[in-house]
Structure formats: structure tokens, C-alpha cells
Amino acid sequence: RSLRGSRAPRAPVPDPPLPAGRACLSHAEPRARHGRGQEEEEQEQEEGCYSLYPGHIPTSPLQKALLAAGSAAMSLYDPYRHDMVAVLGETTGCLALPNLRDKMKHHPEGYRILQERPRIRLSTLDTARLRALPDGSLGREYLRFLEDNKVSPDTRMPPKFVDDEELAYVIQRYREVHDLMHTLLGMPTNMLGEVVVKWFEAIQTGLPMCVLGAAFGPVRLSARKLQVLATELVPWAIRSGRNASCVLNIYYEQRWEQPVESLREEIGIFPPP
Amino acid sequence: AAAGLCPCRVLLSRRGGALRVLRGSMQGLAAGPETHFGFQTVTEAERREKIYQVFESVAKKYDIMNDSMTLGIHRVWKDILMHKMNPSPGTLLLDVAGGTGDIAFRFLNYVRSVRERQLQLKLRRHQNLSWQEISESYQEDKFNSLGDSQVVVCDINKEMLKVGKQKAQHLGYSEGLSWVLGNAEELPFDDDKFDVYTIAFGIRNVTRIDLALQEAYRVLKPGGRFLCLEFSHVSNPLLSRLYDLYSFQVIPVLGEVIAGDWKSYQYLVESIRRFPPQEELKAMIEDAGFFKVDYQNLNSGIVAIHSGFKL
Numbered sequence: 134r135s136l137r138g139s140r141a142p143r144a145p146v147p148d149p150p151l152p153a154g155r156a157c158l159s160h161a162e163p164r165a166r167h168g169r170g171q172e173e174e175e176q177e178q179e180e181g182c183y184s185l186y187p188g189h190i191p192t193s194p195l196q197k198a199l200l201a202a203g204s205a206a207m208s209l210y211d212p213y214r215h216d217m218v219a220v221l222g223e224t225t226g227c228l229a230l231p232n233l234r235d236k237m238k239h240h241p242e243g244y245r246i247l248q249e250r251p252r253i254r255l256s257t258l259d260t261a262r263l264r265a266l267p268d269g270s271l272g273r274e275y276l277r278f279l280e281d282n283k284v285s286p287d288t289r290m291p292p293k294f295v296d297d298e299e300l301a302y303v304i305q306r307y308r309e310v311h312d313l314m315h316t317l318l319g320m321p322t323n324m325l326g327e328v329v330v331k332w333f334e335a336i337q338t339g340l341p342m343c344v345l346g347a348a349f350g351p352v353r354l355s356a357r358k359l360q361v362l363a364t365e366l367v368p369w370a371i372r373s374g375r376n377a378s379c380v381l382n383i384y385y386e387q388r389w390e391q392p393v394e395s396l397r398e399e400i401g402i403f404p405p406p
Numbered sequence: 407a408a409a410g411l412c413p414c415r416v417l418l419s420r421r422g423g424a425l426r427v428l429r430g431s432m433q434g435l436a437a438g439p440e441t442h443f444g445f446q447t448v449t450e451a452e453r454r455e456k457i458y459q460v461f462e463s464v465a466k467k468y469d470i471m472n473d474s475m476t477l478g479i480h481r482v483w484k485d486i487l488m489h490k491m492n493p494s495p496g497t498l499l500l501d502v503a504g505g506t507g508d509i510a511f512r513f514l515n516y517v518r519s520v521r522e523r524q525l526q527l528k529l530r531r532h533q534n535l536s537w538q539e540i541s542e543s544y545q546e547d548k549f550n551s552l553g554d555s556q557v558v559v560c561d562i563n564k565e566m567l568k569v570g571k572q573k574a575q576h577l578g579y580s581e582g583l584s585w586v587l588g589n590a591e592e593l594p595f596d597d598d599k600f601d602v603y604t605i606a607f608g609i610r611n612v613t614r615i616d617l618a619l620q621e622a623y624r625v626l627k628p629g630g631r632f633l634c635l636e637f638s639h640v641s642n643p644l645l646s647r648l649y650d651l652y653s654f655q656v657i658p659v660l661g662e663v664i665a666g667d668w669k670s671y672q673y674l675v676e677s678i679r680r681f682p683p684q685e686e687l688k689a690m691i692e693d694a695g696f697f698k699v700d701y702q703n704l705n706s707g708i709v710a711i712h713s714g715f716k717l
Contacts, residue, residue: 190668190669193655195655196659199655199656199659200659200662200663203659203660203662203663204662204663206663207663207664214666216666217663220662220663293668
């Protein structure tokens with residue numbers, strides 16, 4: 134039964150105690166399954182059957198479905214549960230993520246990002262150098278954004294439920310680039326700004342989590358803000374999203390000196406209203 | 407080429423594995439023999455540490471998770487345990503691994519209601535007393551609503567005790583209740599002290615169950631009762647499959663969504679599978695010296711109450 138391949142759509146029913154003691158199945162690649170005895174010790178980090186990257190938790194299709202439903206409900210119930218939004222993105226991104234990865238592969242800069250796997254973290258950012266950059270440059274504006282809104286790129290959750298190591302990086306990159314999206318779009322981190330960025334990201338990435346966030350986010354806004362949103366911001370976000378090239382294909386770490394305006398033009402984002 | 411490389415790699419990793427086992431057993435001599443943590447193999451010291459961390463992280467959401475995982479049925483199980491115990495006022499209870507106080511609060515409620523019933527009956531017999539005498543008897547009984555019953559809640563985990571104390575304050579339990587930090591394998595109490603010893607959903611997390619049972623025997627008075635409420639084994643095959651499906655597919659998801667902690671709940675369902683079944687636990691309790699050891703299955707074996715007496 135376990136060799137039936139990873140595309141089995143039915144919910145797996147595990148036998149209680151399995152030979153290697155693993156009762157969770159997943160549709161991850163079976164390459165890890167064969168040398169289970171020895172290789173499992175090496176790959177196994179803390180919990181999973183065969184975790185493909187640090188923090189990976191293999192899940193069955195049923196578990197993913199339950200997680201998607203549960204995290205969607207919990208994100209609506211308690212918007213401060215950012216971990217639930219992240220989990221929703223991971224469990225529903227099975228179509229959009231490979232799409233994004235392919236877009237990156239077929240673009241020279243995107244391809245380089247996939248190879249080099251840069252991470253945006255406070256420890257890797259040279260804040261002194263960024264602060265010294267002229268106003269209007271990407272680095273300076275990004276730093277200003279982080280300080281004004283009191284956020285840090287380190288609070289992005291690492292992926293847990295993505296069953297492919299490269300796709301896990303893609304979603305991680307998407308999360309870390311989110312703050313840069315705010316900078317490029319000129320949107321603050323209040324509810325209104327977040328919704329606008331979600332609309333942009335929904336068009337750009339096609340991630341169901343962004344689409345849901347864009348659709349349900351406005352529920353908690355006041356009528357006045359809703360009006361501004363509907364008449365000005367969302368149409369602009371949609372136009373920019375459609376016009377812009379894939380934002381994950383920009384190697385931001387090498388473009389700190391570039392002025393925000395010129396980067397906007399290069400990507401194809403229209404000036405914010 | 408791949409075929410040629412494979413055996414080499416297997417050999418190397420096997421040697422690496424052998425070295426690791428050797429190193430493991432060297433460490434084992436220091437850290438204790440191998441045991442299990444869910445489905446993983448770890449040393450005893452590692453297991454204690456990991457379990458401590460699990461409960462440290464779940465403490466605040468422990469009660470909410472219990473309600474959602476068991477759909478509230480855990481309350482019924484604990485009520486049944488209390489009815490089986492049927493404590494009379496004046497009982498001294500030790501609730502081990504009692505963390506958030508569920509058993510302790512039920513005990514206090516139970517003895518209080520038994521005491522009230524006692525007082526009602528006593529008053530009914532005092533029909534021919536004067537008002538003076540009746541009001542005097544009200545006075546003295548008011549300060550004895552528990553009838554000198556006491557419960558000591560003992561837990562190894564500070565976070566769980568903290569949550570328990572907060573709950574007690576919130577629910578208004580103050581008298582007859584004390585909270586002690588202690589290890590079930592080495593209880594900080596004298597011999598022959600308690601009338602009843604309970605451990606509800608805790609013995610599964612003890613690393614040396616035999617030591618815990620010996621300690622239970624030690625601190626109980628002669629005539630004292632040992633009661634253990636724990637997840638056990640389901641023999642009905644259909645129910646067992648459904649139970650496994652629910653445990654492994656739904657519970658970790660609930661843990662992630664409600665508590666933001668998949669791994670602790672994965673550990674929980676694995677630890678249930680690793681725990682000895684009813685008969686084996688019964689034998690272990692008998693080995694510790696208890697007599698008239700028996701068990702009662704609840705929900706076809708999902709949960710079992712084991713009982714024994716120190717004679």
C-alpha cells in the first residue's frame with residue numbers, strides 16, 4: 134500500500150505501530166522512503182517521517198485539507214494569528230507555488246535567486262550602509278518603512294507544510310519580500326495598506342491565500358476606508374499587478390542603491406495615488 | 407554509476423550508524439537507557455526534557471485543546487473517575503500530574519456536596535432542638551463545608567501548576583487545596599500519608615512508570631486507593647481504525663490551528679500508542695504491591711480507569 138505512489142488521493146489510514154514507527158504518510162517524493170533505516174536518521178530533524186528541510190512537517194492530503202479549512206477559519210476569527218495566515222498560504226499554494234517557481238526559473242535574475250537562495254534578515258542587512266544611502270533609494274526607503282512601522286523581516290514564519298524544498302524557499306522568499314512590496318507600493322502596515330498589498334500580491338502570485346485575504350480583509354474596514362479602497366486603491370493595485378513583471382524575479386539585495394521610482398518603472402508598478 | 411555509489415553510501419552510513427549507536431550507548435550510560443518519545447527513540451534524560459517542554463508549551467491552551475480534541479468528553483471521563491472514587495468528607499487526596507486542577511476541583515465539589523447532604527440529614531434529625539441550638543450548629547458547620555477534606559495537586563511542570571493556580575483563583579477554590587512541584591517518580595511526601603492517589607492522563611508521560619507506581623504505594627495509607635485514568639487500547643478493529651484516523655489526521659491539525667503547536671499534539675497521539683495496554687498496566691500495578699487491581703474501560707477502551715488498593 135505504501136508503494137502505491139504519492140498521488141493516492143484517498144486519506145491514508147496508518148497502521149498502529151508501523152515498522153519504523155512512522156504513522157503519518159505524505160505525498161512527498163518517495164526518494165526518502167527507501168533508505169529509511171539509515172538515511173532517516175540523517176534527514177529526520179525532530180518529528181517528520183522524512184522532513185525535506187528544517188522545520189518541515191509532512192502531511193497527508195486529508196491533513197492539508199483540514200489545515201486549510203481550520204487556518205482559514207482561525208485567520209478570520211483572530212486576525213492577529215499571523216501563523217494561521219501563513220499556514221493557509223502553504224496548504225493552498227500547491228498550484229500557485231510551482232507556477233511561481235517556473236516563472237522564476239525562466240527569468241535570469243529569478244533563476245539566480247533560486248540558485249543562491251538569499252534570505253532577508255536583520256542579521257544579513259547592513260543597516261548602517263542602508264541608512265547612509267540617499268533618500269528615495271530602495272535601501273533607505275525600506276529601512277525607513279521598517280522603522281516607521283516597527284516591523285522586522287525576522288518575524289516571517291518559516292514554512293512547515295510545503296512538501297517540496299524548492300517551493301518552501303519560494304514561499305519563504307515571498308514572505309520576506311512582502312515588506313519590500315509595502316515599500317514599493319508605498320502602503321503602510323495598517324489594515325487598509327495590508328489589503329491593498331494583498332490585492333497586488335493576489336494578481337501577481339495567484340496564491341489562494343492572497344486572494345482570500347484580499348476578498349475578506351476589507352470586511353473589517355470602516356465605510357469611509359472601504360470607499361477609498363474601492364474607488365482608488367484597488368483599481369490601481371490591480372492595474373499595477375497586471376502590468377508589473379513578477380516581483381519575485383528581482384534580486385532586491387543587489388539593488389539597494391537603485392531609486393524606488395526607477396525600480397517601480399522597471400517592474401511596471403504605476404505611481405501610487 | 408548510481409548503482410556503484412549506492413552500496414558505498416549505504417556502507418558508510420551504516421558505519422556512521424554503528425558509530426552513532428556506540429556513541430549513543432556511551433551517552434546512554436551517562437544519560438540513562440534508551441526509551442521512547444512518541445515514536446522516536448531517545449534516552450531517558452532526553453525524554454524527560456522533551457516532555458517537560460511539551461507541557462510547558464501547551465500549558466496555556468491545555469484546557470481548550472482537551473475540549474476540542476475530545477469534544478468535551480474528557481469532562482465526562484473525569485466525572486466518572488470521581489464517582490468511582492466516591493470520596494467521603496475527610497479524605498486526603500493526592501492528585502499527581504494534576505497540572506491544571508481538573509481532578510482537584512471535581513474532588514472539592516464532590517466532597518462539598520456530600521458534606522451538604524450530610525448536614526441536611528443531620529439537621530432533619532434535629533427537629534426538636536431549640537432555635538438557639540440550631541443556629542449554633544449552623545455556625546460550627548459553616549467553617550467546615552469541606553469536612554476537613556484536602557487535595558494536594560502535585561505536578562512536575564511549573565507552567566501547568568501556574569495555570570492551575572490561576573484557574574483556582576478564577577473559579578474561587580481556596581480552601582482544602584495545595585499545589586506542590588514534584589516528580590511522580592520521586593514524590594516529596596512521607597510514607598503512608600494519603601487516602602487516595604490519582605493520576606489522570608499523566609502516567610503516560612512518566613518515564614519510569616514502575617517507579618511512579620512504587621511511589622504511589624509508598625505514600626498511600628494502608629487501605630488507601632490508587633486510581634489511574636489514562637488513554638488505553640481499543641480492541642474493536644473498526645473503532646480502532648476510526649480512532650487512529652481521527653488521532654493522527656485530526657488531532658495534530660487541531661493542535662496547529664488552536665494552539666499553534668503541531669508537534670506537541672503529534673507527540674501526544676504517538677505516546678498513547680506507545681503506552682502499555684490494559685492488562686499490562688494491571689500487571690505493573692500488581693507488581694508494585696497493590697491488591698484487588700482492576701480496570702474499567704470507558705468508550706470501548708479509548709480510556710481506562712485502573713484501580714488498586716494498598717492493604
